[in-house]
Amino acid sequence: GFTGTIYIDPDEATINEMTKKKEEIGKQNKLLQQLKGRESVTKDGQKIELCANIGSVLDVGNVLKNDAEGIGLFRSEFLYLRKNDYPTEEDLFEAYKEGAQAMGQRKLIIRTLDIGADKRVGYFNLPEEENPALGFRAIRICLARPEIFYTQLRAILRASHYGNVAVMFPMITSVEEVRAAKELLHLAEVKLHEEGIPFDPNLEVGIMIETPASAVISDELAQEVDFFSIGTNDLVQYTLAVDRQNAQLEELGKASHPAVLRLIHKTIRAGHDAGIWVGICGEAAADPELIPIFIEMGVDELSMSAARILPTRKLIRSLS
Ligand code: PEP
Numbered sequence: 067g068f069t070g071t072i073y074i075d076p077d078e079a080t081i082n083e084m085t086k087k088k089e090e091i092g093k094q095n096k097l098l099q100q101l102k103g104r105e106s107v108t109k110d111g112q113k114i115e116l117c118a119n120i121g122s123v124l125d126v127g128n129v130l131k132n133d134a135e136g137i138g139l140f141r142s143e144f145l146y147l148r149k150n151d152y153p154t155e156e157d158l159f160e161a162y163k164e165g166a167q168a169m170g171q172r173k174l175i176i177r178t179l180d181i182g183a184d185k186r187v188g189y190f191n192l193p194e195e196e197n198p199a200l201g202f203r204a205i206r207i208c209l210a211r212p213e214i215f216y217t218q219l220r221a222i223l224r225a226s227h228y229g230n231v232a233v234m235f236p237m238i239t240s241v242e243e244v245r246a247a248k249e250l251l252h253l254a255e256v257k258l259h260e261e262g263i264p265f266d267p268n269l270e271v272g273i274m275i276e277t278p279a280s281a282v283i284s285d286e287l288a289q290e291v292d293f294f295s296i297g298t299n300d301l302v303q304y305t306l307a308v309d310r311q312n313a314q315l316e317e318l319g320k321a322s323h324p325a326v327l328r329l330i331h332k333t334i335r336a337g338h339d340a341g342i343w344v345g346i347c348g349e350a351a352a353d354p355e356l357i358p359i360f361i362e363m364g365v366d367e368l369s370m371s372a373a374r375i376l377p378t379r380k381l382i383r384s385l386s
């Protein structure tokens with residue numbers, strides 16, 4: 067799994083080697099268990115919040131098992147991808163509520179619908195596009211079809227009553243988009259209030275920084291929201307003009323490219339200047355070579371697949 071190599075009909079030497087490796091990994095995993103309940107803090111006291119990325123509420127058990135401090139990215143589009151028709155407010159509410167309750171005091175950041183590009187949903191009847199990654203996707207669809215977005219926002223707000231929920235908008239490129247999204251959220255709050263349906267009035271609102279545009283104007287965007295979460299998967303793609311779906315270009319699409327690192331650094335500084343916290347939720351958040359750099363830049367939160375939480379906590383605790 068580490069190298070992506072499959073041995074067909076392995077000889078005895080290979081079997082022995084792999085068995086030994088497996089035992090070693092088992093031992094390491096046992097040692098990692100001792101880090102449960104411990105802080106993710108550097109030797110000199112810099113505390114990082116270590117969170118998990120999930121695509122379904124079914125993943126919450128694994129998140130808790132690996133002792134994540136919260137869920138930094140719930141890719142909510144999966145609830146839409148599994149259906150043959152638009153999920154109802156009730157469908158969404160039930161799923162979010164289950165997640166919020168299971169997480170208890172730990173935060174659950176629900177990223178609003180991010181479809182389009184590689185995530186196609188038939189019943190949305192999206193137009194064919196020459197360049198879908200640069201096309202009608204994510205927040206663009208949500209703002210153009212507010213009835214879909216509004217339903218999701220109501221469901222998120224209702225679930226916020228049952229836990230520590232936050233909402234986050236993807237693929238932002240302008241201040242206007244953030245204001246339009248917040249306006250719809252506000253409308254949903256007003257209606258719920260009128261209907262006497264409870265929600266968390268202090269729900270945190272954040273955006274993903276995953277386009278170069280949003281990183282460049284992060285100082286302005288920081289005035290609008292409670293937090294930033296940097297999506298390095300898309301930020302790399304759009305900054306370096308490297309299609310994230312194209313395996314042939316993998317070597318070119320690295321978050322360690324100085325252009326990407328500068329945008330990340332700029333975003334963290336802009337967030338901190340405005341007094342908001344900044345996390346990273348793309349794949350780079352779990353990269354042991356980049357984590358020390360992100361920590362030096364002052365990142366507040368890292369969100370990754372649940373299995374990476376304890377190894378990353380171990381790494382952070384070894385750094386100064
Ligand atoms: C990202 O772009 O880095 C991200 C976390 O979002 P997704 O991978 O779902 O596009």
Ligand code: MG
Nearest residue numbers: 276297299300
């Ligand atoms: Mg993304």
